[in-house]
Amino acid sequence: MNTTTSRRNFLKAAGLTGTGLAFSLPLSGCASNPQHHGNHNWHANAWLELTPDNRILFYLHRTEMGQGTMTGLTTLIAEELEVEPHHIVVKTSGVHTDYVNPLYGIQITGGSSSTATNWIPLRTVAATAREMLRNAAAKRWNVKPEAVQIQDGKAHYQKYSFTYGELVDIAKDLSVPSVTLKTPDQFKKIGKPSIRLDAPMKSKGTARFGIDSAPKGCLKASVVRCPVIGGTVESWDANNAFDMPGVKKIVAIPNGVAVIALSWWQAKEAAKKLTIKWNKPEFSKLSDASILEGYREALKNNNGKTARDDGDTTSAFDDSQQVIEAEYRVPYLAHATMEPMNCSVVLNSDHCEVWAPTQGPDLAAAAAEHASGLRRSQITINTTLMGGGFGRRLNQDFVEEAVYIAKESGLPIQLIWSREDDIQNDFYRPAAVAQLKGSINAQGQVDALYYKSASPNIMPYTFKEASAVVLPAWLPDGMVKAVGSLGPTVYGDLLLDETSVEGASDSPYDVENFEVRHVQHDPGLRVGFWRSVGHSYNGFFMESFIDELAHASNKDAYLFRLELLKNNIKMTQVLSTVADKGLWGKPLEDKNSGPRSQGIAVHYSFNSYVALLAEVSVHNTKVKVHKITCAVHCGQTINPDIVKAQMSGGIVFGLTQAMKGKISIKDGAVQETNFHNYELLRMNEVPEIEVYIIPSSDAPTGVGEPAVPVVAPAIANAIFAATGKRLRALPLTLGS
């Protein structure tokens, strides 16, 4: 496909004396008047810059948290600019409206969207630069542009060549041409495995994460918070904490008391001496059992909102031959990024500079503005590498805390959370309870599906933070807060939150009568985006229940799905791939583990199609997962090795959710504290993992999240095959 971009009008190129050629392009696509950049701040929104000393700078406007976006997006530039990716210098971008994620309206990295949303724009920028260099070279040699070859980072004509740097001065006076992007058959780098650009720095210990980014002179801070999130300080006593070595200051902030010391360990040790009286929130009245009770009540007493209503489900059930019903549930989960939350702040009367491992730099700026009382223009956010994100760093509570501490103490500080702080103060993956009902007709076909779930919507929490970014900066803080507080009303009572039902409302199964409903029920524990969000549990609900229906109608679980998906070519492709490669119906048997059983699942999310086959063995109540075979249809891959790594990593993440993940609540307090009781999968528990990518030259779709939802149901289905026992709650445990 020849893509002459329709966005060329939005491309702004600026030539500046003494510096290079800089390009920018508003990702939102809504700026209609190209404007010249002013000399002083031209790079505030640059994407790509070519310098006379022959350097190519790419301003990475998405954050690297392991998903490989640094390598992927740089490869897009390299492809069209005809250079090697590692010859491009990658710099982190600042905060600017031109970098806004077009899917969300804010500058966030999430939703498995970085490659998909940059696929055309970044290549357009690079192709434009390439054509301007070609035109500049043509001018120097006084030949037609078509006679100039752009290759290996140089412009060539016969035996002559210019480096890009030598052409910058001429290029910047030329007009911006319209460009044609390469077609897949012309790709030299896209789709080929290559080295991750960040592999060397991350293998030598030189990669700088948030925790390594405090400027010189920063003191270290540790905060003691209320055991129940949302509690505030009523009164506190430092006792002898001030006398502890290294301690510089102790200050109260809205949600706790911060100890500031020379070293973080000293701050942490001194913090143990504090006694604090808390104002505990309502949530402190709840524990696991009463929370579950609340969900069931909510499902019983509320109709909820309609997320899907195909056909006439009610009459289908009235006429049904066989009705299958089940209740499914999942617990709250923490993200447990390997790098705990942290943030450094240097604050003075008219400027606030922040170093933060954040997935939303503009959200961080809004949080800093709010906590410091300064204006948006007085805030600088430095985004760092992240030791994992998984959605946790879309919330900026740790930035807000750090700015409060800097403000109250008057000191430059780095706030570091302990692992306990991190697990007990998350924005959790919502707990959810679902009722599912299916009808099988006389021919053994599913003719109706009904899904109704209760869970807290995430949107009210996000809305509170995001409203400060999307509302105009001149609005007074009080007004922003007022609008932010509308979140619960708007998304609780008025609107359906799509993230609560995703994976069910857009299920690819072809069922004539299909109803999906959602009841917003929030016990009060704050919730957030967790790798694959609503899909993480709706995948488990839907795919386990579909398996129940297959068994109820005495059909092979694979063929049953194939039949219901026959109009969905891509899903059929991934499903038959895993059945084929994973030897569906022929599970291995080995001497040590005895017979194995198989389970299969499919899921569509982030525009990608995924199927997964799990092979397990069960001894008494012990489940061992031996092998996972997974297939994904995600369009054109930029770097297939990174795609496989993302899928494989998502599978491990999904395995942790399936076999281990659970946050428990007692009197409103999260009970898990560290990796000994909030366990993550370790090497001894990792099965053999095979990932197949369906070759495609369609536009790329998401790969960071789509593997997660299929894992738990495939394993639960395999356990059913092994034991006849249907596990309808996560984590999957037999015999309790």
Next chain:
Amino acid sequence: MITLSLNGNDLSIDADPAMPLLWVIRDIVQLQGTKFGCGQGVCGACTVHLDGIAIRSCITPVSAAKGKQITTIEGLQGSTEADEHPVQQAWIKNNVPQCGYCQSGQIMSASALLARNTSPTDDDITQAMSGNICRCGTYPKIRQAIHDAAKNLSSPASSKASMAPSTENFQSDLSS
């Protein structure tokens, strides 16, 4: 004053003897390649070598390191930029890291394993590496890279050239 030998350098440190070695390394010596993950000895992010043995520096008081050779990720490679340890080379070649936060610890555990066992079996690897958590789930690549490094250690002739990554001079403001 406590005297330490860190990456071949002798240092005098003014620290509480009970202070964990991790925070001495990070906050006082200011070498930041060694990471903090749990503070309880259960994740392996803080792994360093003490006389060649992999230990969790977050639960090791600095006093316990007196008179011993401490090696951190920064001290693992040779004296030049390109002189990576075979384990580091294998990590780069296999694109092991995702977020990378656990990887200093993983590499320190893996290199300690290979120092005492140059051809580890899958079981040996599982044993040696199960104290190191990777939330990104890079375990299959870690295993592969350890096998690769073992191969290169046993036939060094084939190593360097074939391992040299094509990212040699890559620059970014995210690396120090």
